[in-house]
Amino acid sequence: MRCTPSRQSRRSFLIGSALAAGALAAGCGRGSTSDTGTFTAAFQGSGAGEGIDPGVNTLFIDEARMKAVYDGLxxxxxxxxxxxxxxxxxxxxxxxxxxxxxxxxxxxxxxxxxxxxxxxxxxxxxxxxxxxxxxxxxxxxxxxxxxxxxxxxxxxxxxxxxxxxxxxxxxLSVYGTKIVQDGAADFTRPVGTGPFVFDSFEAGRQFTAHRNEHYWDGAPNIRQLRIVSAEADARVNAVRSGEIDYADNLTPSAARTLTAGSGVTLVSTPGSGIYFFAMKTDRPPFDNPDVRRAVMRMVDRAELVKVALEGQAEVSNDVFGKGYQYYADLPQHEYDPDEVGRLLRRAGVRDLTFDLFTAPVAYGFVEAARLFADQAAVCGVKVNVVLGSKDSYYTDALRTGHLTMGQSGPLPIPNHFASRLLTGSPQNRTKWSDPRFDALYTTAQATPDPQRRAALYRDMHEILHDRGGFVFFGTTHWNSAARDTFQQLPAAVPNSHDWARFDAVAPR
Missing domain, CATH: 3.90.76.10 (Dipeptide-binding Protein; Domain 1)
Incomplete structure (x- = not known):
């Protein structure tokens, strides 16, 4: 029997080149992968920006591959x-x-x-x-x-x-701490201790690995794992048609199209995706704390959640980690054009104009950027939305621009501080540097009493809530979908152990 994808399916798979080259060639229709003992999972790709070095690569798709190959302490x-x-x-x-x-x-x-x-x-x-x-x-x-x-x-x-x-x-639990073999220097063919043994990897396309029969935590049930890079439309169409078995990080609208679809299970995990604007605090105009305070009042978070995130999120408040240990519940920042004007006058800033650098790397990014530009215009501020390349956006945004966008999964709050906000932190997207903030972190780490540590972390949150460089505007659900031909699929918040772990997956 010959299987011919629809025109829309062809278009979507051209966007996700790995699927076009791999999943379609593997077979047609439901069970095309499970029949061979291969489980295929699709994640949002980032082209040449992807990697498999556990010390340096940070994308969600990178983490999914590294969970297969490596373990942490x-x-x-x-x-x-x-x-x-x-x-x-x-x-x-x-x-x-x-x-x-x-x-x-x-x-x-x-x-x-x-x-x-x-x-x-x-x-x-x-x-x-x-x-x-x-x-x-x-x-x-x-x-x-x-x-x-x-x-x-x-x-x-x-x-x-x-x-x-x-x-x-x-x-010892954070990104970048997975254990590599003594002397390892070449990560083009990585050797790990994880549940799957590396076979191949091509950035922006696909990764393959086979079952580790001697895995210390029990050999996986599936013989081969494929992780492919694909755009959102391609992921939806492929899981619906059965050309892949699992689709990660689906948009709310895509998830709705699957809820009534036969043969597909949808999992929606709340409190999973944290959306933000990031002001670079080491350069004008955001080196002025009053300008940063003004931007925090320039964002109508409720409208961004309703429109750009399709209502599938909760309003955030410029404080990271809602629901996790050490979260500080502080007064909500509200959209207030009058307060924006007062703060900008106090800063001595008139006719404020700046660029917002973004790219279509996650659902709602471009829509949120343009909506924010409209909100800022009401406050008398001109925001120019500049679109970058989705393939290099996260690398470019770390180094360049004045105001950028990002999406984070959950992290322990102390790790968020250490990796993104201490002076010299490698993922310091806001270029934040504050001696008192650094000192509070050091003191908290040395404090054995958890309640006292919580008080110190609250002080750090209050600093950021007052004059930091992040504007966290929405906390979204994390939607994934899988074919019913498999069971024991991962359902967890990103960055946790159980997220994107496929070693327990088994055919029905």
Whole structure:
């Protein structure tokens, strides 16, 4: 039998080139992948910006691939609490400067034993000389004193810290801390300890891996995993037709089209996608705190949620991490053109004009940017919406522009501070640098009492809520869909351990 995709299907798959080259060739109709023991999952791609080096790559699709190949010592669960993975346990000494970590009995894909030397090498790589792209966890792990840390034996490592940290397990759970093999330098064919063994990877197209029969946490049920890059329309059409088995991060409108579709299960996880504007605080006009305060009152968050995010979100309040430990519930910033005018006059700024750099890398980005420009115009401010390339947007936005946009998954709040807001943080999109903020973070890490830590983190939130560079305007649901030919599919908030984990997936 010959299967001919519709015109719309052809158009969508041309957008998602990996699907055009791979999934269509694999077969037609429902069960085309499951019949061969292959599970195909589609994620939002980013072209040449994708990668598979766990030390530097940060996109959601990157993380999905790295979850397949690698393990961390710890990862976070759905409440952003660290859980052990390659570590069996970890205990601090009395002053929080020395952690002894017991390691699991695990093996690398090439058969070598996983040992304490691999842990120390991973840390030395992250903390070593910077490369073309910064190591994500360099700030989170900069408290590690490598010269004093040691392998007690093959399955015990002692990590010494330069300063006390009673939340070191969070630092071991974040992006960029997955363990790589001692001496690893070439990540074109990575070797990990994870549930799947690497076969191939082509940025912007697809990744393939096969089942790790000797995985320490149990061999996966499926024989082969394919992760492909595809645009939103392509993901929807492909899961509906059965040409893929799983589609990640669907728009609300796409999710609605699938709710009544036969053979497809839709999962919607609230509190998952955090949308923001990011002001670069190291350059005009956003080096002036009153201009930043004005922008916070220039955004009608409720309208952005209703229109740009199709009502499938909750209004945010420029404070990260609603619902997670250490979240500070502060007075809601409201849209207030009169207050915008007062703050700009106090700043001595007239006829304010600036560019907003965005790209169609996630649903609602361009719509939100244009709607915000209209809201700013009511306040007497001109915002020029500048569209960048979706393939390089996140890299470009980190380095260039004055006001940019972004989307984050959930993170532990201390990790959000460390990776994005401390002076020199590698993902510091707002170029935020505040000595008092940095000092509060250091003090909080050294504080054993959780309630006292919470008070210090609240002080940090209050600083950001008053004059920070982020405008968090909406917290969305995370929609995924899967064919009913499989069961035990992942359903969790992004950045948690269970998100995009396919080793438990099994054919029905």
């Amino acid at each position: 710890f990862e976070v669960d759905g409440s952003m609490t660290p859980i052990p993975r390659l570590a069996e346990s970890a205990e601090p000494d009395a002053d929080g400067t020395r952690w002894r970590i017991a390691l699991r009995d695990a093996a690398w894909h090439d058969g070598k034993k996983f040992t304490a030397r691999d842990v120390l090498y991973t840390f030395s790589r992250v903390l070593g000389p910077a490369q073309q792209r910064p190591f994500i966890a360099a700030t989170s792990l900069d408290q590690v004193d490598l010269s004093a840390s040691r392998a007690v034996d093959d399955r015990t490592v002692e990590i010494v810290l330069k300063r006390p940290s009673f939340e070191f397990l969070i630092a």
